[in-house]
Amino acid sequence: MSVTTSAAVPVEPAVAGPRPVALLLPGQGAQYQRMGAGLYPAEPAFSAAIDEVFEAFRDEGVRLRADWLADRPGVPLDHVTRAQPLLFAVDYALARLLLSWGVRPAALLGHSMGELVAATVAGVFGLADAAGLVLDRVRRAVQAPPGGMLAVTAAPDELAALLADDVVVGAVNAPRLTVLAGPDGPLDAVSARLRDRGYVCRRVPSLTPFHSPAMAAANRGAEEAVAALRTTPPAIPLYSAYTAAPLRPAEVADPGFWARQPVAPVLFWPALEALLASGDFVLVEAGPGQALTQLARRHPAVRAGRSVVAALLPARPAPPEADRRSVRQVFEILRAEGHPVGGHAAR
Template identity: 55%
Template sequence: MAYEETGRPIALLLPGQGAQHPGMAVELYGREAVFSAVMDEFFTLMGRPGQRLRADWLADRPAVPIDDAATAQPLLFAVGYALGCALRAAGRHPVALLGHSVGELAAATLADVVDLPGGAAVMLARSTVMATAPSGGLLAVGATPAELAPYLGADDDPGGVVIGALNAPRQTVLAGPEPRLSAVERELLAAGWSSRRVPARQPFHSPAVADQARAFSAVFETLPLRRPTVPIWSTRTGRVVDREQAGTPEFWAGQLAAPVLFWPALDALLADGDYTLVEAGPGQGLSMLARRHPAVRAGRSAVVPLLPRGASGSWDTWCAALRQLGSAPPGATRRAGAPSPS
């Protein structure tokens, strides 16, 4: 059988909060050997919380809602990291990594800034600190930051709404605590702006979680932080992570309260060269954003998601992506104790 070869180097895109959905990548568990082994290793490293997380991931009715940070964040990290490992095992090695929010921590682990035990410790700490965060959330708006300025608080106001992410031109995410976020949502509706809630229960990437970001830094102080073995295009800075940043605990912890500069990072990456942008995570949200970039629209770069938008069809999408990337899809493997794929 012939396999299509893209001819471009691979840049891996790793999604963050909002991409999660029930059943994400579950069809691969027990069928794709490397993915399954890495997921099991991560759950084991997480200890008792990992076993609860695994049970919720595989359950039809999880005990903790998927949108809660205690579930969504470690699962997004684990799925992204495990897909990256499985892709490498299939012979396709990314030469660049770009992660959105918690996806940047998965990128750091794939690039060996921390090892997987360190990554599990980071995710446990992230869940712990975010359990103390105020109620809030994220709001995606089809507008520019300048157009949204009248609705925003000061950059250091923990009670205000701020820019939480720059995802694309005229695609901005607001972040902040309640009740102010809901008030801004109503104000935008009254002014004729379209918006939608991003599935999140905490005000990530806003001053409301500045205290949590400072507390989060403590876990990085306990870990050896190494220079990335693969370039990471940071969505905190919009540039490649340098040696000094990689070794600084605050750099990694501070992104919890800092805006996500996805589009600036993607723009800088694609100015550096032509790539096949491979999304390693659920939902295809980053794929949809990347397809808006002029380099992709012009055909110089391409986009390949490894998973479908929903739970159904994960195995078929994975196999099709490997064919498109020039790798033979693996044969299905069953492991004791793994669920049968739906």
Template identity: 55%
Template sequence: MVDPAQVGDVSAGTPVDPGRPAVFLLPGQGSQHVRMAAGLYGRHEDFSAAMDMVFALIGKDGAAVRADWLSATPRVPIEHVIRSQILLFAVDYAIGVQLRAWGVRPAALLGHSVGEIAGAVLAGVFELRDAVHLMWDRICRLAKAPPGGMAAVAATPDQVLPFLEDGVVIGAVNAPRQVVLSGPAAGLDTVTARLRAAGFTLRPVAASTAFHSPMLREVAEQAVPVIARMTARAPKTTLMSGYTAAPLTAEQVTDARFWASHPVAPVRFWPALERLLREVPQCVLIEVGPGQWLSTLARRHPAVLAGRCLVRPSLPARPAGDEADLECFERLGAGLARPVRW
């Protein structure tokens, strides 16, 4: 959840040093776009098989989700929760599967919002079947939630707090001066108008649901029994939570309320990234999903600015067509041709 207009193209990055550990960054709401990563479908076997498996596990609605993903004019808009969330999960997961097929074994994973569920599957916490069930159940519940919205603000949390009212809250802390507000549409309009009048720069986030706000508390509570029936295992790979800003423990991953709380809890991406880069220094941060907004955020970190860590995206910063998707992804693959330590 970031301002897409502030995202630059960082695909022509420094070649990967094979002596550095790899870290996967998995994006969430705000990075979705029509036909995201579709250029890889049918061109990379493991990616394609992973996407098809997700569609199959959705059940009777899977074919419609697949058709909308591959369409330039989807029947259901990509910003709608029943498309954005499941497709972001699927693309993040499928790109991770393809990277593993290339021999990339990450030392750690950090997902933003729905990216954390994809990361949990790649880290071995959930079986794919259970994760898709969790996601589809959540999405169907969220689709019935009251309408809301989100907006990115170039400000610190302390700067925006005095302006918050009418149910609007800080839904994410993405960087030292980049927060995302979330709440009911009318309240968000009021708050953002006051912030603009005070001189702050804002951009809307592509979402018609107020993710990471109290508006979704009832939805979160309803999901607890569903998640409690799932099997969760200790992560096989370090899974840095974007909610706790710490590695998830074996005890935490078995807590159904933790996973159910994600639509309500604020995302703390920057604190999580700071801890991750302390624990996995001199790494290669690979954005495993559409867009380059996590890459852009990561490039603001002192460890990246100083050259101690490298950043590599999987896909173009903005929608540019199938061939651009393929070119960017294969450029990443060429840079990872030599073994990456984990």
């Protein structure tokens, strides 16, 4: 059985009403094999949305769908040609699933590729244009030098003196969780240096040095590609992980803002702080991996219970019923919160 869809109704909670919903949309590093495939075709709204994305990817969509559903993908999911478009597809379809319940998010916050998903859900880009932008980013990324990202249990200020050779802070995910990015050789050297000094380091599942200057040469010309697309003001407030604030109209309309994202650092934690400073929320991670859920649980507002967080998918690969169970749990959380969710989640 699956969720019975109803028209999406804006939710304007009173002071004593349910906490509004904010979606967290993950990016590179969250991917894993068959992420969300247990919802296909058990959840019609999810299935229709992800089919729509694959159709928007045109010929490449056929190959993406095959590798998404495969037990042994032809192209590894950590490769940029699979991770980026499949994360976009799964994040987008999960957001559409939640909308099909009649829940209208009060805010959207994406991490890396998740910000482009958020912009598409909010109507800044049409789906066909967004899919074209994803593929353009992928084509450029494959021209970047081999590299990756390194998660380090430390604050950015602690690491500044230990960085060199094109290795930079690529993301600020939490007060003591920084992601470094750069070409493989220099990144390995920095990793060894940090480990020698007692820092805990872990490579992020990525074969591309996103959010570092190593992406700059491959990214040339991206602004012209974005400028050819039509943008409209977001129908849902967007908190940007690149500005750590709600997106302003000038930023939404600026092709350079969107084009720079593969090179620019991700400021997820400052953006989350800005979001939670604006009120209390039910934070729902719409994507695989639960990395953003774990980060949000570190925030004082969540630890104190003023805001809560839940994830629509399991943290790691699991049987199909685990996907459906995670969705059902979020559905029940929203219903218990007082949101007028329609139908019931797949079992």
